[in-house]
Amino acid sequence: QSLEKPGSAVAMATLIRVAVEGLKYIKAVDSLVNELIKLGYPSLLASITSVPLDFLGDFLRTIPGILLDLRKKPDKVKEACDVLMKETMPRRIILTSKSTGFVLIPLHLNEYLSPKFYYEFYWPHLKRIITDLYNQGVKCQVAFEGRHDAYLESILELPKGWGIALFEKTDVRKAKKVLEGHTCVMGGIPPTLLLNATPKEVEDYVRKLLEEVMPGGGFILSTSTAIPAEVPPENVKSVINAVEKYGVYRR
Template sequence: MESDRFERVMAVMRRDVPDRVPWALWGHFPAVPFLRYYSWEKANRDGEESAKAHIALLRALDYKMDLLKVTPYYRYMACQWGSRFRFVDNQEDAETVDVVVKETADWGKLWVLDPRKELRENLRAVEILARDMGRRMPFIYTIPSPLVQALHGISTPERVYGDMKNQPDALKEGLEIITQTCIDFARACVDEGATGIFFGIGGGGQIWSRMSREQLEEYGLNYDKKILDALSHAPIRLLHICSNDQEDPQKDGGLMEEGWFKRYPVEAINWWDKSFTPAPVAKEIYGDKFCIVGGVDQRQTMLHGTPQQIEKEVKAAIEGAGKDGGFIIGPGCTLFQDTPLANYNAVARAVEKYGVYKR
């Protein structure tokens, strides 16, 4: 039954035990070779292209996933404010051509984007997916945090960190406008039928290693909470704590394992658990508050491993963090575009084999 997926995911959001462990995988669809008839560049300006690519992904899989995370190009708001990026050959990374906020005074040029005007194509993707999938499959739309957007698309780390030091009020004026845009857009997504949002913090880098705890609270958490609090009626608020080889919130400040992220009003958390803070450790710390999403390594096994290695990794992840529910199998970050389709299917097969709880 298709609606089992909804109940399964809602059960883990309540940190209950579902009939089996749910799974979800996400990449920059359609920037993957096996969705060859769709365009990543077009999906950034055409909501139907984005929705169709996600539907095509679900069709391409041998098993249907339990939760669909919809992944637009993460600078979609910056594009509407006038930043420009160059898409080449369906490559997932698009080079920055120009950013809208070059000088401190440029923060004042931003305005609150209307979800039904400037962001209508993003909202149209949500509307099409809601119509197609209804309540049979939960899906969440991606919103990067205001700080991530400011650093990596609307402006640059040089500008943001310069203004944080010398012109904090101008930077805050910009962050307020980005925040209000996120609130209006996120609410519109839920109104159109999305089950919630995937809220990304730390993406693009130069955050965990560069900001003090006080700065993270003042320029990050403070705005993030406004968006998440405005969505308290949404069934799923999934927090993605992004990291890379240079920095993560455990190595830089010990935030992850002291429970700092409990301050986020969300149902679930996801991070690269093969890089820092293993899922069983996080379950001890956060398991009474959040559903844990993770267990497969997007950098190693998913990209380079065999289906057998992936099955082993999924089995171990379920044994390590799946006990008593509240756990979803997922990657530590967006899958690389060259991740083989066979490896997506291996995750699903392993969940079918090893994800059933004994009753």
């Protein structure tokens, strides 16, 4: 209700209060991350960045807004992305000094874009960020949110061994076949499985998946997104037990 009248004194005061609370949150997270680093448990949250187009959609224009902008004023979008690349690259370098050599890059708009928009407005910046960091000795963990099937082969344009590709909806079996020997693939366990399956069903799923993706290495088993709070603990334990039972390389 406080934001019903944009530009009013009430709305502006509300936005200021929101900003103050947001800064408190950021300060608390930063403090926690730094304490964990001191204890020897660095977090990817210490070094996180984004593709310029994602930044515009997430924080400035909304996703529907930036998708319309791509069609109505592509030159402005391209100019804004170039400015963000220029202004934020130094910060990426600073942030990496806190990390253990990894930077987290969550992707949001990749699933929404046509091949034309992906290769014109999105991929060049993502490729440059990953490559520049790699050349500094820093690797990336990229969270390919949504389905990235249409653009899997573009990842092969990156330097071999650039980092880890975490897939949310793309089948990791398919990703492993395309990227084997070039990129480490991560994921494979959908949260819906942990929410709805029995511990025995979870074990059987993990066993079958590992049988397919373990050969040749280059795979990290994980959930494709964060584990929901509602997941039964016994299902998480079943994943761990299955990995210890079936996920060991025998000489």
